[in-house]
Amino acid sequence: MNSLMWAALDSHVIAKRNVIKIKRVPEVLMFVLISPIMFVLLFAYVFGDSIAIPGGSYREFLIGGIFAQTVVFGATFTGAGLADDMQKGIIDRFRALPMSRAAVLVGRTASDVIYNVLSLLIMALTGLVVGWRIHNGLVDAAFGFALLLAFAYAFSWVMAYVGLIVPSVEVINNASFVVIFPLTFVANTFVPSENLPGVLRTFAEWNPVSAVTQAARDLFGNIPPGTPEPTVWPLQNAVLYTIIWIIVIIAIFAPLSVNRYRKAR
């Protein structure tokens, strides 16, 4: 067998181990599933009727944003999982084994996709209950979900890197707030980016989270017909712009994380 196949096999062994943990500590999964439900309901009922979207319903507008924010936050699990393994010395055990040097990270990011698949599923169902609908057909919608998942996967490599450099799980949870909150709020997730002032507006327009949100709304058919066309390239080409970011993030953070893992401590 060549080394790529070994790496895949090792990653599979690691992913399996992580999945066992998801099953054995169901409390984590419970919160993963409850918090998006809470998010959808809170936004739908607290802000749902108070923010006006030209020509459409705020609830429908909102869902794409909540999806994007939730899956980006899901990356925290990747960081926390790795920080926990570091803290408990398990990473050191792996590092002394003759296994692939990428497997712990590939296996981790892969198994964490499960969290996002489940939370998207739950959010979609909750969304349907509060009045969100898919208007563009299932194929486009499926592509929208795939794009959200792929973006989340890329982002989990960022948090993997952070997880390897912070000393503990507590730190990663706080660190991720510092990174993820601005990224998901200074965006078109909850208000149209045109409503934001000056610099924030520019940031929001070029923010990849805006693009993935825009792409999801587009593919779900949640952008009402009367809405003015976006004026900036990233939002006009949201799908393409998102894919570029996915590739760039992975191309930077995967090697960076693997390198960090090799040297850990």
Added chain:
Amino acid sequence: MSTIEAKGLVKHYGDVKALDGLDLYVPEGNILGLLGPNGAGKTTAVNILTTLIRPTDGTATVAGADVLKSPGKVRKRIGLSGQFAAVDENLTGYENLDMIGRLYRLGREPARIRARELLDRFDLTDAADRPVKTYSGGMRRRLDLAGAIVAEPPVLFLDEPTTGLDPRSRTEMWGVIRDLVGKGTTLLLTTQYLEEADQLADDIVVIDHGREIAHGTADDLKAMIGGERVEVTVTTVDAIARASEILATFSGGEVQTNERTRKLIAPMSGGSAEFRHVLRDLEDAGITVYDVGMRRPTLDDVFLTLTGDVAESDEVRDAEKVGT
């Protein structure tokens, strides 16, 4: 050529010299005991030899492979059980060993068989399918050790394998380790217990502040530090001087005293007859003793003899600040 060979290992962490020029040689099939107090550099040495960290300076080969140039080869030939049991709490004992077997690339079926075999051998069969969360400290330690030998590596590193175990589990662990090495495994073992090194090791290297301070067989070391000690704790500080004089007549002048703990320690070679004699003399001098006993030499005694200073474990350092 030795199976483990380290030359001039240096590791700096900022200003801390964790290792300061350490040489180690372990011939094939031998056990080296690396003996030292907290912070001596034992774990640092193990981490360098198992490719976990890079030395600031120095070279090392393990089973013929260079630790720095071909770490991948080294990893194929070693097993490591670190200072703190690195087992996955959420997996069962079986799942832990099966995973390690797969990662050593034994193959699916052989990994399974090996996992069951080891659980049997380490007396964990009953707990095999319970999450490790529910294991006692001793069980975790055994599982961790089992993890180190999943692939039957020719070279084994055990970092303080019995620290935190009760005396019974410790004796059991010694049996397990002896068994392993009977099969030709080369072993580097770290410990803070002189007795443990004595029980297991062919060769002992005593280190402190990242440097070797003594090297030899257990018998060599014992010859250096002498045999048993008598330890006397008197009830009043005033009695220390007089008690010290009495002990000196038996030990040939060598007595260690600590005013804070009111404890006196002196080497004594005459066995229980002499011990009774000491008691009688103390009583005749009108000294009331709080506690008295004979004990075998410890790491502290090694340090006292070799460096004229007590081992700087935290406890002793605290004692020093107040007393003596």
